[in-house]
Amino acid sequence: MSADDVSDFIRQNRDVAKQVETHRGHWESNKHWEPRREFILRNLEQYEDDQLDHLLAMSMVWANNVFLGCRYNTELLEKVKEMSEGIEVEDAPVFKTRDEIMKQQQGR
Template structure:
């Protein structure tokens, strides 16, 4: 899938620039590669069109607030998912269900393995 994402971005420079602007400063290349895939899979109409023309200013202003909220939510979900996969963070079950369903099909083969406190306690008992 990583090859497909790279090929897609090379053919869609506006989308590539848009998604690259969402990268966090301290993100490793590995983390970013997977989080970028998460963002692209779930961006829908939040990402710019691949062509050279953009929506009119009127259209952008009319839906700008809703689009901005949706984009912020997508970014938040992508970061929560990356934190879960790479750092072992846990979130309320509703959030975990949402981010895991959004990440279906993304294969992270080299993610660290984390042991939860509950798992450690269960081993001692």
């Protein structure tokens, strides 16, 4: 689903789009919300209504990893990476672990 596909989906499914918009955090900029919204829309069909909280949690795990560099267990990160395949994030930050920074400093 490209950005154009997301726009088309939103136009064709106004009620679903309105419902998804209610899950935007007041702290989320457009830069953060738009990819997370795409994550939710891409995966919505795989989750029943009673599983929506799980999907929203997965979207936050993905967004926290991408935008804040939060670390989670490998299995969880693999799952959200699979769920986010094809989502393009502009100007995503690049994070290094403390160990990576120390290793780089020792190599100088």
